[in-house]
Amino acid sequence: MSEKIHRSVPVRPSPTLEDLATAAGVSRSTASRAINGGSRVSPEAQAAVDAAVVSLGYTPNRAARSLVTRRTSSIALVINEPDARVMMDPFFAAVITGVTEALRETEMQLVLLMSRAGGDASRTVRYLRGGHVDGAIVVSHHKADGWTEDLAASGLPTVFIGRPWDTGLGIHYVDVDSFEGGRLAALHLAATGRTRLGTVTGPLDMTAAVDRLAGWNTGLREAGLPPGPVAEGDFTTPGGAEAAALLLAEDEGLDGIFAASDIMARGVIMALQASGRSVPEDVGVVGFDNHLTAPGELPLTTINQPMVETATKAGRLLLADIEDTRSNRDPVIFPARLVMRASTAV
Amino acid sequence: MSEKIHRSVPVRPSPTLEDLATAAGVSRSTASRAINGGSRVSPEAQAAVDAAVVSLGYTPNRAARSLVTRRTSSIALVINEPDARVMMDPFFAAVITGVTEALRETEMQLVLLMSRAGGDASRTVRYLRGGHVDGAIVVSHHKADGWTEDLAASGLPTVFIGRPWDTGLGIHYVDVDSFEGGRLAALHLAATGRTRLGTVTGPLDMTAAVDRLAGWNTGLREAGLPPGPVAEGDFTTPGGAEAAALLLAEDEGLDGIFAASDIMARGVIMALQASGRSVPEDVGVVGFDNHLTAPGELPLTTINQPMVETATKAGRLLLADIEDTRSNRDPVIFPARLVMRASTAV
DNA sequence: TTGTACGCGTTATCAG
């Protein structure tokens, strides 16, 4: 045991499996077996190794381990948003919370892969294909994300949160019933006696936005109402406000608006009030997400979307997929439910 | 090139450095040098390797690389919150955004380490000490987090966001000027003619909460006002509401409240309105964070806290620390600034 | 049940 007095970097090398084995009085192999499955190792050897583990504070070297096992014990959460501002949407907090929940009690670590504006999508897919993670959860998928095929072809276990554009690729995904949500919004506004209805959609290069719009149109038809004005938003509050202004320009007698996210609904209400209209008296507003918790502002009628649960489900499915490549790949769809609050009171 | 027809797992092994070398007509060593620094390698060899890289789609095996370099090209973001709900605070979105920003243009990946209620703090510190990451950013640090010393002693480059409890450990940190923020809040409320002032603090096992409270008390003294009632909140909206109720019970003639976070200020306003008081007429309210973007609700006077920039700074400092262990360790404090809005109008 | 020996893909050392 030599002791260097002046060591600029106070990092003592962590004990290796070799150290552990000698400390336990067994061979490397036995120590290895004891650490892992623990099969085919005598009770006394097991005990000796266990003791050595705690006394040495041994932690297996992940790099060395994954080099031979070809598993990394980590999964990627791919958030593909060019605009960093959307990160502020509670949606992502819910996703992170849910995925983390699925990973607890697991050795798996979560690697955050945020692709930014600079078109470094190739970098993301390279990383994913490079064997750095055992699987990936992809959220916030856009139509222009051409790498979806590459990813599917790579064979990396992958679960999408939100239906991918090309379901023909056999990609595993979980989603909330956006179509039904849009439909419920239309039916609810109609049921409260409103007849001139418009909608602020999400970015139409996302399936969630398209599905909500389709459900909305279906709901209008079922209610016997004509298709009203449609404006595309961007899932931000200012975007919602701008879109609402467009809607009002198209039909100033509008008495009901469905916004495809709560965040946008905020903007819609702001625009309505700025134009001298009151909510819900003049115009009823329905949001989507049920993520808002801002007492003090007008309670928003919205479509409940169990995002945390959805994300947790995605995590569990991915883990199962990693364990067994032939696991069930059927999409899982969570139901949408209308939550009525003051913004559509009659 | 043999082709297996029935391959259950469509994963073709990614090309190795060996493959790359033969494809480029050079040796492994040269290929390696070409990939990395590129020093001491002839232009033609470099070109050959570069070409082979793109044609083969080569990606270095991270595990193998870090096994020998002892660097992992990844850093951890440690979020230490027992309650998953607080993740909904925009604060964390800002932190993630900021750190990600610091890492762009870098090969570094971000590993999210969220410790949950189950007291698996030891697991976190084991992971950190286990050499799985090159450094760590710790946010949301609580007094009871006993592992701070272990972490400091481990020599792992670490940067705290928010002053750690034991600054004697020489831990590198960045922070916003919480003290000054609290002071500004008190002075502002006093300047608007309010004299019976109370505050809802954050959890007092966090330095940010303690600092804001200290600044608040100092501000009161400077304004010649007596120390008012103090209630401890938990950085959530319901917690803010409860604390405000406590404040009112202590002094029902209160005409000004400072909440140590915007989220809590929402709860405060809710509680005030529920008690029949109006804001800002009866009671002025000041928040802290300047993260709220909820048009439709009362615009909140608050203390601006540049969290994204702070987090970015933390990321850059950590990178510098990893590069050069003897880098500057002086704490970096971002200034606080009062943003006046309607909630304290006179 | 245990131990020996080999290989995982890279970088670093050291002769050429």
Place this chain on the structure above:
DNA sequence: CTGATAACGCGTACAA
């Protein structure tokens, strides 16, 4: 400037 060759720490046939 280049190319053998030796580590890096671990899992696992294979043999004992």
